[in-house]
Amino acid sequence: MTATPAQPDSPSVPRAHRARRVVHRAVPIRPRRSGPARPRRAPGPVRDALTLIGLPLIAALALPAAFAGGGTRRWFGGRAESQRAEAQAAKDAAAAAFYDLDTAQRDLRISIETITAVDDSPAARRAVADFEALGRRIDEVSHRYINAVDAHDLDRDDLEASAASRARAELTAAKEELGQVKQELDQFADGLGPLLGKAETQLARLAPAVERARQALLAASNALDTVRSSGLKADDLATRLAALSPELTRLNQGAGQHGVPQTLERAERVTREAEAVRVEAERLPERAAEIDRRLVSLRTRAQALTTRAEQVEPVLSELRRRFTVACWQDLQHVPEQAAETVRQAERKLAEAQSARDEQRWADATALLSTVRALLNATDEAVSAAGDRLRRLNAVQKDSQHEIERTRFAIRDAQRLAMAGRNTPDPRHARPLDDSVARLDRAIATLEGRHPDYWHFLTETEAVRRTVARVVAQIREERGAAPH
Template sequence: MTATPGTPASQPYPPPSPARARRGPSPLRDALATLGLPVLAALVLPAAFAGGGTRRWFGGRAESHRADAQAAKDAAATAFYELDTAQRDLRISVETISAVDDSPAARRAVSDFEALGRRIDEASRRYIQAVDAHDLDRHDLEAGTAARARTELTAAKDELDRVRQELDRFGSSLEPLLGKAETQLARLAPAVERARQSLLAASNALDAVRQRNLRADELAARLAALSPELTKLNQGAGRHGVQATLERAERVQREAGAILAEAERLPERAAETDHRLVSLRTRAQALTTRAGQVEPVLSELRRRFTAACWQDLQHVPEQAAENVRQAELKLREAQAARDAQHWADATSLLSTVRALLNATDEAVSAAGDRLGRLNAVQKDPQAEIERTRFAIRDAQRLAMTGRTTPDPRHARPLDDAVARLERAIGALEGRHPDYWHFLTETEGVRQTVARVVAQIREERGAGH
């Protein structure tokens, strides 16, 4: 066998390419072998018969385009994988935000992510279509087909990259919402644990007061009412939502803390209730004695002063006796509530008793005070007159300070006060003067003067 020019005779023919090897049996090759001709010589024959024309080589240019298309395919696959990974990561962030935040901004973020998801689906669909449309492993892949495959795959990659950029920008815009959501998530576990510990502390406190023969039924009922809330806390935020779980944990902690505080104070409250019962019972007894002294006071008032001086006190003895009777009835009810350890009821009843006794004390004291003031003004009305005139003169000096003439807004009520005082003094000249009317008039004059003084000081303090 003659060697091809430029090839040593001892060198074997180069092996066929993998593409050619995959072609399988060749009828032409079999026929040539039957004729006993070497394969290479037979391949040269057509060229000789063709008069020295060029032949078409399928390997070089097609393989170059195939390599370029494969590189484009690999790049598109990488872009697809990176986009898918970024979408998965961002979906976790969006789900975190939506689980914690129900604000308009959070709802808008969810809808924007859904819109981006549709863009991602469309870009992914184009990529998959481009991959499925071209088999780059075909042995007879033509250069034009490989070039089209490269173009379509590159376009699919570019689209995937653009969507990835949009996704990255969207992710950056979520950072404030995500930070807030993560902060709330970081609060979740500690808040739930604090709620559990508060419930445990409240339960232990109730056990402690029961050992002191204090039933604490009301507190126990309030604690039992928190049991469904604890069940929901144990079920977790995945079922009830982060925000709702946070609010529930804080509410349970707050209510359990209140139960704990009341349980710890219960022994003191019981002792305080016992003390108030004794104190108010003693006070009611004392007021019973004092109320019996009102009638002699009224008798003296009737004997020495006009009816106008004591008519409004006529019903004090009867009212005082009724108030004391009501107070003693409420005291018995309070004692029964305390014995039943209904602390809220006992406290409310004791407050009612105190109000009744305060009103009785004021009414009983009013009769004695009335007699004392009437005795004083009957003996020396001039002291009351001078006291009132001094208040008027002091207000007049203040009104004239820094002025040559008084402000009419101040002068008019002061002039009226002077006239009112003179009328009250004139009323004392009768045979049976109404000293109580005189005292109420002088008190009214002093109140008017005090209002004028307050007005002047307020205006000057404001820079007017």
Template sequence: MTATPPQPYAQQVAPRLSSRPRGRRTGALRDLVGLALLPLPLLVAVLPGAFAGGGTRRWFGGGRGESARAEAQAAKDAAAEAFYDLDTAQRDLRISIETITAVDSSPAARQVAADFDALGRRIDEVSHRYITAVDAHDLDRDDLEAAVAGRARAELTGAKDELLRVRQELDRFTRGLGPLLDKAETQLARLAPAVERARQALLAASTALDTARGSGLRADDLAARLAALGPELTKLNQGAGRHGVPETLQRADRVLRDAEAVRAEAERLPERAAETDRRLVSLRTRAQALTTRSAQVEPILSELRRRFTAACWQDLQQVPEQAADAVRQAEAKLAEARKARAEQRWPDATALLSTVRALLNHTDEAVSAAGERLRQLNAVSKDPQAEIERTRFAIRDAQRLAMTGRATPDPRHARPLDDAVSRLDRAVDGLEGRHPDYWHFLTETEAVRATVGRVVAQIRQDRGGPV
């Protein structure tokens, strides 16, 4: 049996399987017609001899001969049924193999295809034996002998048995294809919906882009990104037969993802433009407010210089100049951002506005630090005891936690807590004198509390509790 016959082989061999010699029967028919034309008296005289002479069919062996012919014919019919069944099964299996190889290029799929080819050659061999047996014996011959019919029956039965054995091999092979075939059919089932989703996503992106442009937004970068998907759409339309199922699925997913990104950005573009405008106004207002606040830093520094030691305000000396410079930079960046907005260069505008915000945040912190420094120094100079007690309470609370459930504290916890007590005592001693360094005192107490906090976190972690 060939891999893809021009027509089912059964149709090619059917005329041979059903033909029978027609010579004797044609001659006998001609004799009967001639006899029918004779006058009735003469016909009565001739008729017995006509059927007793050479035109008579020879019924060999009586009942035994007809039985042999019938058995051979039955064997022939059974072999034909096995042949057609095997041929149908092979055709069905070929469809499954083609499905797998169209989707899967893995070594396992290639091995399956090779095994199917080998099985096809085996099928060709047994099919050839069957056809040879059919062609070798004309079971419709008038002179068919019983011995010949017996040989025909044996050969046809042997051919049928081989066809059935190969059919069993084919069935076993088919059962082994389950996982690969399921995977291939799943991918094929995904193919058409995936391609359609990609097409719809491209259409939605194009519609969103047209809407954005209709509102006066150019969206040139989005248009370029959408145009770049054109060749991908062409390949999708060419189909999986040209580019392969896995590649087409990957392409469809990629087009879908990129098109949806373009659509989302195009739909958000009017909002993005409005947001950019709001940020431009907000940051411009904030820059102006910082200019006003920066002017207040110098009076704060004057008071700090007048009332406290140099260590309390020296690090703030450059704040007015730095603030003014930062505001100037922010205003310059704002001008660039306005230009980028006018040219609809949205990524540039966004980046510039982020830079402006960072500059203003840093300046705001520096300006606020001067006023906060004065507030803290005023508070501690009036009542340093409140800061001392706050810090001592933190230390005592940590010490109680370290002793909970223990007769003696863990050295890993006790040592840093003891050091914290000593550090606080030194900071308090530093307040003595005519011009105490209150800022140093404040930084020391803050550092002590930070150390205590780390010890508490370590204790809780060692005990498995919340930090």
């Protein structure tokens, strides 16, 4: 507790010295000695006789007690002693209230320090401000209590009953004021529960989080050493691990220097990054073997596509001979494009092999992905020529199958559109009617000396896609409608 009594002869005594004086003065003083009851005065003649013949005897009886260091308090009667006892009891009660308040304030200060170490939110700052205001209130009532203690010496031999009564009243008032402030302090402490619980939770997480970060860094370092001992380089992983070294230094410096929330966040980030380095280091031998397998596989595939690209030209020749220009003109550059794409893929393969030899794993992986994309495009282009010839042969031989397939899709959609209705929804009927007309026009292109079979196939596919969209729309609307 910060409030202390002001010494009369030295108002600027240091706080620590004044606090020690408060503690000394607040404890009960030594027990009062209770002197013998004062004898009642005898009547005049008897008194005179005692005076004449008893003084030597009285002096003789008192002399040993005087030499023994004893002494008696002046006797003031039962009322004065009763008031002194009540005042002393009030003083003891006030001292106990003072100690209770001091203890509660010290405990609460620890809670506030715990909160401020972790939390910088507006609620935490408001709690600190409220605690400081309570501290000023505690200083005020403590000063009044100390002044009341200093103002009355209850051990004086000549303490009067009226002075003891005033002391009792002032000390009782001080005790009640101390108790009231203690209640306010307790209510404030109860309101700190959520903030204190959150702060204690974070503090409880702090040490385990820092330890996990240290262990993760150690595991990553060990994994990296194991990989290097097998002859694989892991320079990028080593660089990433070295970048975490300053973070470990900050963790070792502690939350007192960097703050609890920041230290928790740093520990979690270090743990994640170190764990990622460890996982990649442990996977590095497998990754190297996978890159080797992909190099062999893609090189074989490039050679196979080179052979297949050479077979596109005979297919194009047959398409030119048997079908109209519209059926094959978009394919006539496939052989040249396929050959060029394969050459690009082979150059990228050589670069990927070089990256693999230099153990630039990320570069090798990226280059292999590029090679795969190039070969996929070439495969599609080469396959398109053969697929075109196959489909044109089929429709030339039997176009009715394609027509019936498309008409069945339209009729099925029309039945669905009319289910449970007398008239179809225009949003569904219109695209279906347009599909019927479009199919009729596509069939018409088959008439004549040189039918455009490719246009017919593309039109029937377009009609089926439109019909499928209408069916999906109808089912979606009916599935969302309330039953």
